[in-house]
Amino acid sequence: MTTAFRPQLPPLLMEDLVRAALNEDLGRAGDVTSAATIAPHLQATALMNSRDEGVIAGLGLAETAFRLLDPSIRFKTLVADGDRLGPGQSLARIEGPARAVLSAERVALNFLMHLSGVASYTARFAGEIAHTGARVTCTRKTLPGLRAVEKYAVRLGGGSSHRYGLDDAILIKDNHIAVCGGVAKAIAAARAYAGHLVKVEVEVDTLDQFRQALDASPDVVLLDNMTPDMLREAVVINRKHHGLSADDYAKVSGRIVLEASGNVNLTTIRAIAETGIDFISTSKITMAAPTLDIGLDITID
Known part of the structure; x- marks a missing residue:
């Protein structure tokens, strides 16, 4: 039996979806909370962690969210889409300007949590x-x-x-x-x-x-x-x-x-x-x- 390659998402498709989601979230004035509380020069390091068992999907969309907010953000994947994860497992490491990391966080997680949920539920069926x-x-x-x-x-x-x-x-x-x-x-x-x-x-x-x-x-x-x-x-x-x-x-x-x-x-x-x-x-x-x-x-x- 021939093993099928894992599917891939075109970068342009991901960028269009993520850009629309960021525009929706940032609105007319951007992330006023981060702008008000985080100094511009501060850098942040973050880990994305799975808190449940499942199949990961949407890492490319998450990475795109951070990149569009600030191209200097470094997004290092620690797993790949399609991998099965356990609770507490790290998915990605993010490093860069703290304001941008915080501003992109929700859009990145929304895509990742929803699509990983779809992949995980499908795997159960x-x-x-x-x-x-x-x-x-x-x-x-x-x-x-x-x-x-x-x-x-x-x-x-x-x-x-x-x-x-x-x-x-x-x-x-x-x-x-x-x-x-x-x-x-x-x-x-x-x-x-x-x-x-x-x-x-x-x-x-x-x-x-x-x-x-x-x-x-x-x-x-x-x-x-x-x-x-x-x-x-x-x-x-x-x-x-x-x-x-x-x-x-x-x-x-x-x-x-x-x-x-x-x-x-x-x-x-x-x-x-x-x-x-x-x-x-x-x-x-x-x-x-x-x-x-x-x-x-x-x-x-």
């Missing part, structure tokens, strides 16, 4: 299904403006990314089917419209709809809010549709891929994965992830 062939995947349910970095964090946590937006894949949902006039008709229309590199996925919520979808040959079928028994039956139907044995089913590429969604949480995901499904999509890993507790401990030189 992925760990529940590691014994199966299924993968947990995020969706378009992300915080506005943070989709790129949240999907980055999901991948660091061992998850997979669904379509990025409305423009990179076709996902025919129940309302599309209702307006278009049926499953087969909607898939046919999508096939006629899409370029050869655009995947076509259709959402169904009954096994009868699923059979109709298979006959229309989409790339992926999303089985929404189905019980494990229904999902298990759908896998068998798909296997027989392709004329595959139970042993060959998981090994064959080119068959219709099955994705499950709905009522996915840490309690239910194992049973869903054990049905033989390929992907399990959930908004929980982006929209309900608790932050990872990370602090910045500072000393003045």
